Amino acid sequence: MTKENLQACHNRIIPHIHNTPVLSSRLINRMVGAQVYYKCENFQRTGAYKMRGATNAIMELSEDQKQKGVVTHSSGNFAQALSLAAKSLGVKATIIMPTNSPQVKKNAVAEYKGHIIECEPTIEARQGAADKIVEETGATFIHPSNDNTVILGQGTACMELLKEQPDLDTVFCPVGGGGLIAGSALAVNYFGNKCDIYGGEPFEADDAYRSLISGKIETNKTANTIADGLRTQLGDKNFPLIKKYVKAIIRVTEEDIISAMRIVYERMKIIIEPSSAVAFAAVLKEKESFQNKKIGIIISGGNVDVNNLPF
Amino acid sequence: MTKENLQACHNRIIPHIHNTPVLSSRLINRMVGAQVYYKCENFQRTGAYKMRGATNAIMELSEDQKQKGVVTHSSGNFAQALSLAAKSLGVKATIIMPTNSPQVKKNAVAEYKGHIIECEPTIEARQGAADKIVEETGATFIHPSNDNTVILGQGTACMELLKEQPDLDTVFCPVGGGGLIAGSALAVNYFGNKCDIYGGEPFEADDAYRSLISGKIETNKTANTIADGLRTQLGDKNFPLIKKYVKAIIRVTEEDIISAMRIVYERMKIIIEPSSAVAFAAVLKEKESFQNKKIGIIISGGNVDVNNLPF
Numbered sequence: 001m002t003k004e005n006l007q008a009c010h011n012r013i014i015p016h017i018h019n020t021p022v023l024s025s026r027l028i029n030r031m032v033g034a035q036v037y038y039k040c041e042n043f044q045r046t047g048a049y050k051m052r053g054a055t056n057a058i059m060e061l062s063e064d065q066k067q068k069g070v071v072t073h074s075s076g077n078f079a080q081a082l083s084l085a086a087k088s089l090g091v092k093a094t095i096i097m098p099t100n101s102p103q104v105k106k107n108a109v110a111e112y113k114g115h116i117i118e119c120e121p122t123i124e125a126r127q128g129a130a131d132k133i134v135e136e137t138g139a140t141f142i143h144p145s146n147d148n149t150v151i152l153g154q155g156t157a158c159m160e161l162l163k164e165q166p167d168l169d170t171v172f173c174p175v176g177g178g179g180l181i182a183g184s185a186l187a188v189n190y191f192g193n194k195c196d197i198y199g200g201e202p203f204e205a206d207d208a209y210r211s212l213i214s215g216k217i218e219t220n221k222t223a224n225t226i227a228d229g230l231r232t233q234l235g236d237k238n239f240p241l242i243k244k245y246v247k248a249i250i251r252v253t254e255e256d257i258i259s260a261m262r263i264v265y266e267r268m269k270i271i272i273e274p275s276s277a278v279a280f281a282a283v284l285k286e287k288e289s290f291q292n293k294k295i296g297i298i299i300s301g302g303n304v305d306v307n308n309l310p311f
Numbered sequence: 312m313t314k315e316n317l318q319a320c321h322n323r324i325i326p327h328i329h330n331t332p333v334l335s336s337r338l339i340n341r342m343v344g345a346q347v348y349y350k351c352e353n354f355q356r357t358g359a360y361k362m363r364g365a366t367n368a369i370m371e372l373s374e375d376q377k378q379k380g381v382v383t384h385s386s387g388n389f390a391q392a393l394s395l396a397a398k399s400l401g402v403k404a405t406i407i408m409p410t411n412s413p414q415v416k417k418n419a420v421a422e423y424k425g426h427i428i429e430c431e432p433t434i435e436a437r438q439g440a441a442d443k444i445v446e447e448t449g450a451t452f453i454h455p456s457n458d459n460t461v462i463l464g465q466g467t468a469c470m471e472l473l474k475e476q477p478d479l480d481t482v483f484c485p486v487g488g489g490g491l492i493a494g495s496a497l498a499v500n501y502f503g504n505k506c507d508i509y510g511g512e513p514f515e516a517d518d519a520y521r522s523l524i525s526g527k528i529e530t531n532k533t534a535n536t537i538a539d540g541l542r543t544q545l546g547d548k549n550f551p552l553i554k555k556y557v558k559a560i561i562r563v564t565e566e567d568i569i570s571a572m573r574i575v576y577e578r579m580k581i582i583i584e585p586s587s588a589v590a591f592a593a594v595l596k597e598k599e600s601f602q603n604k605k606i607g608i609i610i611s612g613g614n615v616d617v618n619n620l621p622f
Contacts (some may be wrong), residue, residue, distance in 0.1 A: 017531070021334070023333045025353060026356065027356075040580075042580040043334060043579070043580055045337065045338075047580060159492045198321035198510075242600040262617070265582060265617045266617060268349075268354070269354055269358060269581060269582040269583075270580060270581055270582065271576060271580040271581065271582060272580075302580035305571070305601070306577060306620065307622060309617065309618075310622075311617070311618060
């Protein structure tokens with residue numbers, strides 16, 4: 001995936017996405033001892049960066065493929081993103097959701113006119129249900145994070161950040177399925193100026209941290225983290241990019257995540273989901289290594305139940 | 312106060328304030344049937360637009376006055392703003408706060424190095440305490456809303472909004488002490504293009520609504536509103552501007568305020584205080600009159616206890 005691919009992807013999706021603002025806070029800068037720039041994908045359409053990759057994936061389909069629709073399995077932000085991207089582009093989207101998905105998430109998908117098919121809450125059942133739709137309708141399966149068109153789309157957030165702040169020393173991303181950090185790594189490589197990329201990950205779901213050490217994709221036996229977007233694992237499309245470009249993955253505790261989330265709410269006055277707080281928590285944890293540097297953080301999303309904040 | 316005064320004020324304070332972003336949401340636009348632009352003063356330093364007026368008021372003092380310091384009475388956002396503005400400009404600020412002010416507000420003032428003097432929670436006691444400081448130290452009293460240098464400073468938020476969105480048909484502001492809407496009215500008059508200005512006010516503290524009808528400054532017997540920033544009353548400096556320029560004041564219920572606040576949290580992903588939700592609630596209430604228009608809203612602040620949200 002070349003610099004031209006990434007630039008072309010951005011040009012393609014730009015009518016369908018927000019160029020989200022980059023915020024900063026002098027108060028937090030003093031707290032960290034560095035200049036920190038927050039790329040606010042919580043303000044993206046559907047409330048998360050996933051809209052970028054979903055839009056690109058659909059736009060890259062042939063007319064014939066578009067007519068047959070798309071399908072994915074997700075109970076999170078990608079479900080909403082693919083639904084809205086499909087609706088905007090006149091394509092039918094089928095979303096496989098486990099029966100135990102919260103009603104609020106099903107409602108969000110329905111609001112964007114995604115067609116929901118429920119399945120048992122196991123990986124086999126959801127893949128089986130998706131395969132069945134592909135077989136029956138000829139729809140194209142789009143993976144939420146392990147797909148090159150999705151990875152490119154997700155990278156456009158970091159690309160926009162670097163165009164606005166070209167002298168960043170470092171970019172921090174949360175790491176879940178690996179799509180965001182792989183795309184961001186491409187953006188840092190093509191548009192950064194001696195810029196590094198780091199990942200933030202919960203100790204409770206530290207598969208990417210362990211994968212970078214072992215050199216192969218590791219899984220999580222459990223994933224008891226509040227950062228619900230980060231409970232997934234890496235894939236064979238994004239892991240090689242992560243291995244090649246990501247300098248390190250910083251692990252944080254659940255307490256670190258909640259504390260970082262609260263600081264962002266109180267000082268930045270923005271609503272972020274716990275997964276986004278993971279990246280900021282990683283910056284706070286390693287702040288001694290980044291004194292007087294310019295740091296970018298991808299605030300990945302803001303889809304959280306404001307009635308049930310963890311503080 | 313001329314266009315040149317407002318422009319000069321903006322030039323003066325710009326190194327000390329954020330030029331806050333203007334956000335929008337396609338989803339809320341569809342809900343309202345209009346294009347709505349939110350000037351996010353919740354992202355301003357100290358979390359509210361008050362930083363603008365406080366900074367201008369201090370910068371307009373003579374060197375001799377600056378040496379003797381400033382004093383105000385406020386338990387809200389102006390207390391923090393005057394403290395930080397004074398600290399940034401090397402001036403001493405004394406803040407008169409009622410003994411029953413929440414500890415969190417006293418802490419915020421202390422964090423910005425404001426010198427707190429407590430008084431009994433009555434209007435007479437706080438004015439008396441301020442007069443005593445003026446007498447003893449020669450400090451200059453700066454009123455939170457009824458002061459021309461403050462009014463000009465507050466108007467710069469709306470001026471920035473109109474420079475970014477010059478074709479707004481209408482601007483909505485919350486109305487409390489009247490400083491924000493008076494300054495915004497000047498900005499609309501000088502920088503708007505056939506633009507109107509409306510106020511939003513709680514039924515529970517509708518003194519400005521009644522003042523516009525009677526033609527003289529009315530008071531609130533009670534002010535049992537969640538919009539704690541709007542419990543104050545108009546003054547003789549700002550009321551003439553409000554009378555001259557403000558097209559109407561829209562009153563909203565407490566339920567309207569909480570519902571509007573929740574929509575902003577869930578859809579815009581920003582943290583706003585109830586007073587800011589009043590302006591958005593007024594837009595929602597009168598949306599039939601503004602179909603297909605371009606509407607600006609001054610999101611006045613984001614200082615709210617995230618542990619005690621009203622929903």
